[in-house]
Amino acid sequence: MIYNARDYLYITTPYLIPEEDMADALISAAQSGIDTRIVVPGIPDKKFVYLITKYNYGKLLKGGVRIYEYTPGFMHAKTYLTKDQGIVGTINLDYRSLYLHYECGAYLWDSSSVEDAKQDLINTFEESHEVTYEEWKKRPFIIKIIQPIANLFSSLL
Numbered sequence: 001m002i003y004n005a006r007d008y009l010y011i012t013t014p015y016l017i018p019e020e021d022m023a024d025a026l027i028s029a030a031q032s033g034i035d036t037r038i039v040v041p042g043i044p045d046k047k048f049v050y051l052i053t054k055y056n057y058g059k060l061l062k063g064g065v066r067i068y069e070y071t072p073g074f075m076h077a078k079t080y081l082t083k084d085q086g087i088v089g090t091i092n093l094d095y096r097s098l099y100l101h102y103e104c105g106a107y108l109w110d111s112s113s114v115e116d117a118k119q120d121l122i123n124t125f126e127e128s129h130e131v132t133y134e135e136w137k138k139r140p141f142i143i144k145i146i147q148p149i150a151n152l153f154s155s156l157l
Contacts, residue, residue, distance in 0.1 A: 002026060005082040008035040010121045012077040015092045016040050016053040016060075016067075017154045023056070027063030035066075039124055041076070042069040052154050054139070055147035061133040068128035075124075078105070081117055085109045088117065 002009060002025040009029050016038060018026065030036040038060070044050030057067050080087040089105025108114050 001080060001082060001085065001087070002029055005029055005034050005036075007083045008037070008081070008118075010035075010037050010039075010079070010081040010118065012039040012075060012079040012121065012124070013092050014041055014045065014074070014076050014078070015049050016056050017049070017092075018056065018060075019155075023059055023063075026060060026065050030064035030066075036064065037066040037068060037121075037125065039068045039070055039075065039077075039121070039128055041074045042071040042129065043074045045074055045076075048150065051143070051147060052150050054136075054143075055151050057131055057136045058133070061131065061136055067131045068125055069131060070124060070128045072127055079117060079121065080105075081114060081121065084114065086111075086114045086117055 002022075009026075026036055026038075040053055041050075044053075061067060078089055078091050080091075086108040087105040088108070089103065091103040091105050108117075
């Protein structure tokens, strides 16, 4: 779905812990001119996982992926949308969801629901804070030390 996206690729996920190949695919989409955006919660449910989620912003932001934090609260939605298809379900953007668990999602293709979901996400972007690469680089020094160490355990989460 990422490699076949045209125009845009919008994702919502509470946990942004992509493996290397997934991060590379997202960056490739962004660098090829696809409007690639990811929305994560502005308020976490699991602080350790959120620490790793925020660590993963760096590579993606530097590669052109736009990241938003949903500021009104915790968002647990898992949505993947392109111009003509979408997936809505339980699939987080992390190792366990993509490789170990039997996560499920409804695949939408050539459906008016895709356009409805897109409009909902556009509204969500407006309610969210867009994180910049410069902002990410200015995180506290202690966080810069802790995040890469925490990330070593990301595939266990």
